[in-house]
Amino acid sequence: MFIDKEQINHLDRKFRLNLINSITGIKPANLIGSQSPDGLTNLAIFSSVVHLGSDPALIGMIVRPDSEVARNTFDNIKATGYYTINHVPLTLTRQAHYTSAKFPADISEFDRCAIDEEYLKGFPAPFVKDSYIKFGLKHVQSIPIELNGTTLVIGEIQLMVVPDYAVNELGYIDLQACDTTGVAGLNQYYCLSKEAEYPYVRLEEVPEF
Incomplete structure (x- = not known):
């Protein structure tokens, strides 16, 4: 398949959506937990979480436009200022996937999708x-992206939970040991396996290939 911009623009809408969502490869599968000021909990799957910096520890994620349907996650974040990001383990992919349904604000995805909260x-x-x-x-900040109406939501990490056995002496996390999964497109879930590890790259240490 070889297609240019004009052909992309004329693709069937759903086909184009799936194709462009898949073209970037495997993305992290995360569940975003939040709570309204009234105490109603919300859980939603996101594949747009990205590291923005380590000092301070900043994490970003993309929230889609709210012009057509309510975005309970973003509403809760704006109202309370706090949220959680949770890696989706292999055993939870099915329930996690169905949190993407457009549940009304008074129905908790934790309850409806049988996911335990803590x-x-x-x-x-x-x-x-x-x-x-x-x-x-x-x-800490929300940045509107005018081209498509999405918003980059930026948060600073306040606390982390990672199994001791999964963190090595340099601070690297073994995602395979934590059963972390990835997602391609909107509904294809992948296991992650560690295949190699290389040192920090210094120019004088680059090998001959």
Whole structure:
């Protein structure tokens, strides 16, 4: 398949959506936990979480436009200022996927999709109990992206939970050991396996290939 911009623009809408969503490859599968000011919990799957910096520890994610349907996750984040990001383990992909349904705000995806929630160290947003890697964030900035109406939501990590056995002496996390999964497109889930590890690259140490 070889297609240019003009051909892309004339593709069937659903075909184009799936194609462009898949072209970037495997993305992290994360469940975003939040809570309204009234205490109603919300859980939604996102594949747009990205590291923005380590000092301070900033994480970004893309929220889609809210012109057509309510975005309970974003509404809760704006209202309370706190949310959680939870890696989706292999055993939870089916329930996690169905949190993408457009549930009304008064129905918790935790309850409807049979996902256990937990609260840690007084943090004001719910975590996914069965997620091995999870972290709580404070909302620090939202940046509108005018070209397509999406928003880059930026949070600063307030606390992290990672199994001791999965962190090596340099601070690297073994995602395979934590059963973390990835997602391609909107509905294809992948296991992650560690195939290699290489040193930090210094120019004088680049080998001959």
